[in-house]
Amino acid sequence: MMGKVHNYKGNRISASQLIMMVLLLERPMYGYELLKVLREKYEGIWEPQTGSIYPALRRLQDHGLLDVDNVDGKDNYSLSDEGRGWLEETLGSLSSGVLFMSRTMELLGKVALGEGGRNKYVPLEEEPPETRLRTMLEIRDAMRNNLRWIEEHIKEIEREVG
Numbered sequence: 001m002m003g004k005v006h007n008y009k010g011n012r013i014s015a016s017q018l019i020m021m022v023l024l025l026e027r028p029m030y031g032y033e034l035l036k037v038l039r040e041k042y043e044g045i046w047e048p049q050t051g052s053i054y055p056a057l058r059r060l061q062d063h064g065l066l067d068v069d070n071v072d073g074k075d076n077y078s079l080s081d082e083g084r085g086w087l088e089e090t091l092g093s094l095s096s097g098v099l100f101m102s103r104t105m106e107l108l109g110k111v112a113l114g115e116g117g118r119n120k121y122v123p124l125e126e127e128p129p130e131t132r133l134r135t136m137l138e139i140r141d142a143m144r145n146n147l148r149w150i151e152e153h154i155k156e157i158e159r160e161v162g
Helices: 015-024 031-041 050-062 081-113 129-161
Strands: 006-008 011-013 066-071 074-079
Touching: 015 031, 015 050, 015 074, 015 081, 031 050, 031 074, 050 066, 050 074, 066 081, 074 129, 081 129
Parallel strands: none
Antiparallel strands: 006 011, 066 074
């Protein structure tokens, strides 16, 4: 899965690990339960596999970010106090960027799905190559525009800060 990589005490925390931690913030879960929630939330976009989820959870545990309790022979994962603190700090530093991207994705989603059902959703991987290319180029260009907007605002805020 793509996305920004974060660090915790020199350890790489991937975007997918960050997402797992966010889900575990809501409640502790067994590994398979977490896998099902991830698949449900990212249906048609990303299908996480057991071969990547369990090693990622073990790394988070090794870093001290997760606690694991064995209940009835199954590992039940939860955020450690240290993991909760790191996650809250990390999410706090992302909040305005996440809000901006969320609204941007919402707008793009409305266009892609069509207001009032004008268009039918077809997963991108099922589109012809020409359509996939055009869509990816449009997304790239939109992201470049968003990055330019963000850069302008960063410069503006930096001037305010001094």
